[in-house]
Amino acid sequence: MPGTAPLMSGQITLDEALALQLADMPAELAQSLRETLVTIAQACAEIAEIAAMGSLADAHGAADSSNSHGEVQQKLDLLADDRMSAALSQCPHVAAWASEEHEHIHTAEDRGTQPENQRGSHARLLVVYDPLDGSSNIESNISIGTIFSVLPHPYRGTTPGDAGFMQPGHQQLAAGYVLYGPATILVLTCRQGVQMYTLDRRTAAWKTPRWVLTRDQVTIAPQTREFAINSSNQRFWEKPVQRYVAECVAGDSGPRMKDFNMRWVASMVAEVHRIMTRGGVFLYPRDTREPRKPGRLRLMYEAAPMALLVEQAGGRSSNGTTDLLNLVPDTLHQRVPVIMGSREEVDRIVGYHADPHENVSWQLFKTRSLFVQPQA
Ligand code: FBP
Numbered sequence: 480m481p482g483t484a485p486l487m488s489g490q491i492t493l494d495e496a497l498a499l500q501l502a503d504m505p506a507e508l509a510q511s512l513r514e515t516l517v518t519i520a521q522a523c524a525e526i527a528e529i530a531a532m533g534s535l536a537d538a539h540g541a542a543d544s545s546n547s548h549g550e551v552q553q554k555l556d557l558l559a560d561d562r563m564s565a566a567l568s569q570c571p572h573v574a575a576w577a578s579e580e581h582e583h584i585h586t587a588e589d590r591g592t593q594p595e596n597q598r599g600s601h602a603r604l605l606v607v608y609d610p611l612d613g614s615s616n617i618e619s620n621i622s623i624g625t626i627f628s629v630l631p632h633p634y635r636g637t638t639p640g641d642a643g644f645m646q647p648g649h650q651q652l653a654a655g656y657v658l659y660g661p662a663t664i665l666v667l668t669c670r671q672g673v674q675m676y677t678l679d680r681r682t683a684a685w686k687t688p689r690w691v692l693t694r695d696q697v698t699i700a701p702q703t704r705e706f707a708i709n710s711s712n713q714r715f716w717e718k719p720v721q722r723y724v725a726e727c728v729a730g731d732s733g734p735r736m737k738d739f740n741m742r743w744v745a746s747m748v749a750e751v752h753r754i755m756t757r758g759g760v761f762l763y764p765r766d767t768r769e770p771r772k773p774g775r776l777r778l779m780y781e782a783a784p785m786a787l788l789v790e791q792a793g794g795r796s797s798n799g800t801t802d803l804l805n806l807v808p809d810t811l812h813q814r815v816p817v818i819m820g821s822r823e824e825v826d827r828i829v830g831y832h833a834d835p836h837e838n839v840s841w842q843l844f845k846t847r848s849l850f851v852q853p854q855a
Contacts (some may be wrong), residue, residue, distance in 0.1 A: 613746025624748030
């Protein structure tokens with residue numbers, strides 16, 4: 480391709496890697512999955528360029544609209560959603576898609592492109608995505624991302640409806656995220672381990688983005704000394720999480736007999752990427768603020784795709800009592816408690832949930848605590 484820097488020896492692109500990886504899959508399914516993932520990656524490369532332009536692309540600031548969850552939408556939420564939706568509407572393998580930014584699913588018909596019924600039984604895939612994760616960080620120019628999940632279409636040849644999407648995470652054919660950070664990185668699993676691809680900006684025209692494989696068979700260390708949780712919600716956490724965090728904060732003078740570090744970026748994509756690169760555990764647990772709201776993060780386009788990636792990299796994920804990949808969604812936008820990362824830490828936290836009677840022996844307010852207690 481003119482103006483395209485040659486790949487270093489051994490380097491391969493996303494499309495080439497998928498061709499190799501999906502070779503054992505039935506040919507039609509492999510072609511559908513490969514072309515759909517390349518389509519999603521292309522859309523994310525376009526989102527990366529808009530995000531990188533920031534206010535020059537009018538991508539900063541709130542849009543004057545809210546999504547069906549009542550959250551004010553950011554301009555970049557909508558720009559990203561539109562890029563992804565436009566790309567999927569042109570992809571003949573995708574029967575329908577669902578986005579965080581829209582209450583209901585979309586089909587090509589909605590976008591006035593090839594009617595779904597004309598796609599016939601050819602369209603065998605469903606896609607669900609969070610177009611822009613970490614929206615609160617957009618204007619602070621902190622890493623943000625896109626999260627996606629590819630499911631089989633259970634009722635091929637028909638318009639799936641929301642029901643078609645109600646599949647447990649372990650039925651995902653593929654899942655991934657793109658991190659828009661200093662480098663733009665796509666992290667992907669097609670259920671054969673986890674691969675990382677870097678967007679090659681040496682390419683002359685970004686319209687033909689090239690994702691180059693930069694890490695294969697990513698694994699998450701089973702142990703860690705790093706946890707990520709929004710500690711400002713501590714007073715609302717349930718006992719098992721109170722205990723886990725209290726013990727981490729107590730460090731080497733506590734029952735864990737080792738010091739821990741804490742991180743919180745407020746972008747799930749950035750947290751999970753850090754865990755993919757150096758281990759760790761991420762928690763957005765259930766809390767008592769709104770007992771009917773079991774958490775902040777959504778199952779279908781945040782928790783389930785990240786859970787498949789984490790588990791394919793040897794980590795573990797749970798809502799405290801059930802592995803996230805076994806949860807069957809009831810609604811497109813349902814929320815779940817999320818605990819994921821280094822396997823031994825998640826095992827410990829799940830163990831604490833299974834033992835709710837164990838008193839919290841380590842008060843967060845002991846020495847080394849976040850807050851100094853007034854002397855009695
Ligand atoms: P969005 O998809 O709307 O950005 O929300 C999800 C999220 O931003 C996660 O990426 C992040 O982990 C969490 O919310 C941050 O929550 P908090 O604002 O409580 O720190």
